[in-house]
Amino acid sequence: MGSTMRPWYAAARAMVKVVLRLCFRLRAEGVERVPSGGLLLVSNHASYLDPLAVGSVVPREIHYLARRSLFRGPMDGLLRSVNTIPTAREHPEPAALRKILELLASGQGVLIFPEGTRSADGKLQPAEPGAGFLAAQARVPILPVRIFGSFEALPRFSRFPRCVPIRVVIGSPYIPRQIERGESKKEYYRSLAEEMMARIGELR
Numbered sequence: 001m002g003s004t005m006r007p008w009y010a011a012a013r014a015m016v017k018v019v020l021r022l023c024f025r026l027r028a029e030g031v032e033r034v035p036s037g038g039l040l041l042v043s044n045h046a047s048y049l050d051p052l053a054v055g056s057v058v059p060r061e062i063h064y065l066a067r068r069s070l071f072r073g074p075m076d077g078l079l080r081s082v083n084t085i086p087t088a089r090e091h092p093e094p095a096a097l098r099k100i101l102e103l104l105a106s107g108q109g110v111l112i113f114p115e116g117t118r119s120a121d122g123k124l125q126p127a128e129p130g131a132g133f134l135a136a137q138a139r140v141p142i143l144p145v146r147i148f149g150s151f152e153a154l155p156r157f158s159r160f161p162r163c164v165p166i167r168v169v170i171g172s173p174y175i176p177r178q179i180e181r182g183e184s185k186k187e188y189y190r191s192l193a194e195e196m197m198a199r200i201g202e203l204r
Contacts, residue, residue: 008081008082009061009083012081013056016052016056017056017057020049020052020056023161023163024149024153024161024163024164024165024166025165025166026053026165026168027165027166027167027168028057028168029168029170030171030172031057031058031059033170033172033173034143034170035173036060037107037140037141038103038104038105038106038107038108038138039104039108039110039140039141039142039173040112040134040138040141040142041054041058041062041109041112041143042113042114042131042144042196042199042200043111043112043113043146043200044113044115044119044124044147044200045113045118045119046118046122046147046150046151046155047147047151047154047155047156049150049153049161049166050150053147053150053166054111054168055082057168058109061083061108061109062111063085063100063103063108063109063110063111064083064085064110065084065085065087065092065100065111065113066079066086066087067086067087067088070086071086085099085100092134100138101134101137104138104140105138114127114131114193114196114200115128116128116130116131118156119151119156120156122151122152124201126194126197127193127194127196127197129186129189129190129193130189130193131192132188132192132193132194132196135192135193135196136176136179136188136189136192141174141175142173142175142176142196142199143170143171143172143173144171144174144199144200144202145168145169145171145200146168146169146200147167148169149164149166152164153166169203169204171200176192176195177191177192177195
C-alpha cells in the first residue's frame, strides 16, 4: 500500500525533479532502500528546497508538513493537491498529528524534519521530542535521509537561490525500539528523536 502515485502528483514530482536537476544537478543515493507501506521519512532541514529534493527522488508518493501561513489564496489548493498538511510553524498541531498517524496507519509515507525548523548555519540541530512521540505512536519503519548542498543553495536568510549541487542520501529503514522498564515517556520520546538525528548524521 501507499506506493502508487496519483497522476497529478507524479506530474508535479517530475516537473520539480527536472528543475532541480537543471538548476542544482540534483542526484540521489540509496533510492532502492525505500520500502512500501507505512513509512516515516526523517530528514535534516536547512532550506526550503529540502521537501522538494526529497519528494522528487523518493520513488513513491509521500506527504509533507508546511506552516499554516503558506496556505493562502491559490497556494492553499496547490499545496493540498501535492499532499501538504498545514500546521503550526515549528510544532505539529494535534489535528496534524492525527492526520499523520492516519496516513501512516493506511500505508502512506510521511516526511518530517525532526529539527522542527530550518538550520541557521547548515549544521545538524537537536531533534524536537515531538518527533520521538510521533515515532512511538506510529510504530512504522523510520527512513533516515540526509540532504547535502541545500543550505549552500538556499540558506535560511537568503531570498535567491544559487546553483549549487544538491545530493540526497537515503539510509536504511529501521524500527524504533520499545520503551524500557523504568524509563519515563519523556525520556523515551527524547531518545527516539535523538536516534533519528544520529542516524541522519551517519549518512555521508
